[in-house]
Amino acid sequence: MTELRLEGVTKRYGADGSGTVALRDVDLTVRDGEFFTLVGPSGCGKTTTLRAIAGFEAPTDGTVRFDGEAVTDAAPEERDVGVVFQSYALFPHMSVAENVGYGLRYREPPAGTSVDDRVRELLELVDLEGMGDRDPDQLSGGQRQRVALARALAPEPDLLLLDEPMSALDARLRESLRRQLKRIQSRLEITTVYVTHDQAEALAISDRLAVLRDGRIEQVGRPRAIYREPSTRFVAEFVGDNNVFDATVRGRDGDLARVAVDGSDREFEIAGVPAGAARVSFCVRPAALARDADANRFPVEIETSEFRGEHVRAYGRWDGGSVVLQFDTERQLPSDPDGLENGVTATTDGGTDAADDNGADGADDGGDATIDGDVAVGFAPTDAHVLETQSPEERR
Incomplete structure (x- = not known):
């Protein structure tokens, strides 16, 4: 498990940093083993925040820390994070098992476990046992999402990041998969940061969440507190009808x-x-x-x-x-x-x-x-x- 901290993280675009400001002095702590959600409208900075945590975006100012250690300048492959993208990003020329085991080409599986054993373990974890020989295009959208999740978990990362992984799925399937995701996250006790624009999804799945607006955090809290005690007009109007x-x-x-x-x-x-x-x-x-x-x-x-x-x-x-x-x-x-x-x-x-x-x-x-x-x-x-x-x- 890992504690994540963002300290004064700012992201400006443009050659001299004078262009669009995507993040404005963001301070945030995600606790060990917590399922934490970033929620807000399009363009609020939630995906930019996730990319800064993963190392895909370098902050203009501020510090990213894993367990107190600054990783702001570390490359993505040095951060020990698993990422599930909105598009799943599965390799079409690889089987399900090969996709899941891809990350283990560059990192050893857990001690005492072979690559094949680890792949079978993960497919069982995400309820895809027996589907390792299939191609990604033979799977449903929900099954592909679970393959992407298994691939992200294969190297046993310290931190799991998910960027709107269910946005392309129908409502009923999203509800089923988010329950399964929460079950897996609780079982593994892995620190998780989840990005969504769906307020109902954020309230249902999170231990805590942050509501973002225009690159700033409007409010952080538990779902019940965010819903019942919004701090600002924006949060009151964004999270549910009010x-x-x-x-x-x-x-x-x-x-x-x-x-x-x-x-x-x-x-x-x-x-x-x-x-x-x-x-x-x-x-x-x-x-x-x-x-x-x-x-x-x-x-x-x-x-x-x-x-x-x-x-x-x-x-x-x-x-x-x-x-x-x-x-x-x-x-x-x-x-x-x-x-x-x-x-x-x-x-x-x-x-x-x-x-x-x-x-x-x-x-x-x-x-x-x-x-x-x-x-x-x-x-x-x-x-x-x-x-x-x-x-x-x-x-x-």
Whole structure:
């Protein structure tokens, strides 16, 4: 196992370093045996960070350390890392077994193990036992991904790096493979850095994750903390759906602050507002907006909704702007206009619109639940999470 540290890592492109800045003073620690994910939108610097760790990109400034030892100037082959690329990069003229064993041409297999034994061990580990003689083009996308993973693990690297390895796979296969990847990583206890733009994937697979934006780290934390307690507006809006409000502080009552939301004449009471603050931004998750909440109630006009299987996601407007709601379809009664409720429950005054797929006979089997009309919802003061007003660079 290896502890990874990045200290003030900056990457500028251009002959004199005055061009595009891909990374800006990145400080990061990945603990021994941790599954750590870099997540963010395209162009945020996550792949550049991974390439700097692997040695494929030389930082303009800063230091990369493995177990405290500076490796910033070390070549990739000197860093003892395994890399799985987005394209898998398998050799088409080699069999599966030859691909897996390729790295062992330049590094001895573990003591007491032959190359063939190591290849068989790894194919068994990734559930490809008996497929060593096949060519890569005879495999599915998921199987090729597992061959690439086995090849990266063959020399027993200290660090495993994965650059969006599942982005080309369908959603169901991604879910299956990420569970398998996490199982393998936990079994081997190998320090792993994973790059993805998929927030749901990052939340599901990581021990901890870093959210990147414009070459900077916005927030580092455990998945639950990132989701429930985003530090900035960007994190709140990037990681899952969220409702973000800007408001002016009007007064205080003990631990609660009374705030007036921009664009509305309504005042809400929320917790967590810093003493002396005159302005505040806060977020409320769709699942926290409830029909039966006593506090902070407001009407919403539903504009559109999406059936997502276990729940319906509704998008609407109120006098303070746009808002996102969530309705649990397991407890929804499409035949009852007033029966839309979830753990966040809400009621539609205008009723529900249940699509009829039965043709001319007009029989109603419930259909796919969608929502229109007006909704009255509220939220508890403690369900509002106050966001930081400073940017990451201002917090330094």
